[in-house]
Amino acid sequence: MPAIRSCGHPPPRQTFELTTREGLPQVPEARVRFRRFLRRHPACHAGVGRQGSWIRGGTQMTAADAVDEETWCTWHDEPMMSVQWTHELSVQFDLQWNLGHGPSLETLTDEEYLWEPVPGCWSIRPTGPGGRGEFEQVWPGPEPAPVTTIAWRLSHLAVGVFGLRASHHFGDGSLTHENAERPLTAKEGVAYFKEQARQWGSHIERLDDEGLARPVGEPEAYLDAPMASLVLHVNREALHHLAEVSLLRDLYRATGGAPLA
Numbered sequence: 001m002p003a004i005r006s007c008g009h010p011p012p013r014q015t016f017e018l019t020t021r022e023g024l025p026q027v028p029e030a031r032v033r034f035r036r037f038l039r040r041h042p043a044c045h046a047g048v049g050r051q052g053s054w055i056r057g058g059t060q061m062t063a064a065d066a067v068d069e070e071t072w073c074t075w076h077d078e079p080m081m082s083v084q085w086t087h088e089l090s091v092q093f094d095l096q097w098n099l100g101h102g103p104s105l106e107t108l109t110d111e112e113y114l115w116e117p118v119p120g121c122w123s124i125r126p127t128g129p130g131g132r133g134e135f136e137q138v139w140p141g142p143e144p145a146p147v148t149t150i151a152w153r154l155s156h157l158a159v160g161v162f163g164l165r166a167s168h169h170f171g172d173g174s175l176t177h178e179n180a181e182r183p184l185t186a187k188e189g190v191a192y193f194k195e196q197a198r199q200w201g202s203h204i205e206r207l208d209d210e211g212l213a214r215p216v217g218e219p220e221a222y223l224d225a226p227m228a229s230l231v232l233h234v235n236r237e238a239l240h241h242l243a244e245v246s247l248l249r250d251l252y253r254a255t256g257g258a259p260l261a
Contacts, residue, residue: 086207089231093201093238101242104249105190112252113151113186117260123149124182124189133182135159150248153241154193155182161237163196165230168219170203197238204231 114123122136135155148156159180167175183189212228220230251260 085209085212085228086205089212089228089235090201090205092232093235096239096242097197101246102194104246105194108150108186108190108249110186111257112249113154113189114149114184115248115252115257116147116149117248117251117255118147119259119261120146121149122146122152124151124155124184126184128182133184135177135180135182150245151184151186151189153245153248154189157238157241158189158193158196161234161241162193162200165234166196166200166203169216169227169230200234 116123124133124135126133128134136152159175159177159182163175163180164177167173181188181192183192207227212231213226215224216227216230217223222229
């Protein structure tokens with residue numbers, strides 16, 4: 001089926017020009033596929049004859065010529081609709097945060113924050129100097145990986161996903177795993193997570209197309225990957241860990257805080 005690049009103008013004023021490349025095979029099911037294309041995209045009927053043919057450059061063309069074509073809107077001479085990728089990347093996280101995660105974390109209790117649903121969980125422990133919180137982790141990690149508490153997951157997001165990257169890519173690189181805050185209470189943990197996420201987001205919002213395209217470099221695993229791919233990775237990390245936090249809260253509520261095993 002022809003690939004479609006839409007300019008965003010609504011039908012029926014939309015018009016399409018079909019253009020073929022040389023040397024393409026003539027596939028028997030081309031006419032069926034082209035008719036299916038027209039049914040799915042009624043705005044493309046403009047300029048198409050009753051027998052599934054149209055005129056291009058004074059030449060009669062048929063549905064067989066439509067296979068593997070690029071199709072685009074020729075809406076007079078106006079350029080196609082541009083996509084504000086910085087905005088879209090930011091909204092991907094912001095929408096899910098505002099709908100499902102941000103408001104609910106305001107009610108997180110200390111008991112939920114530190115709840116260990118099974119033995120052997122990784123969490124934040126008051127084992128640092130002066131009872132300072134410490135983040136449990138070893139590298140390489142054991143197999144299978146331990147279950148982690150809400151405190152651990154929020155701290156992983158605050159430091160490992162948002163904070164260290166904001167510090168390295170946009171700041172002075174001074175934040176480390178060793179000097180990062182590891183809060184032992186829900187209120188402080190949520191506040192620290194939100195602050196690190198806010199700082200990262202504020203930098204991403206200022207990136208232009210050139211900034212999104214530049215290689216991320218060290219210390220990321222894929223040095224030549226564009227910054228846009230890192231933003232997508234950070235969004236995935238945040239959304240899937242926040243979904244895990246929501247699940248742990250559901251389990252805590254259902255069990256009354258009792259261990260699952």
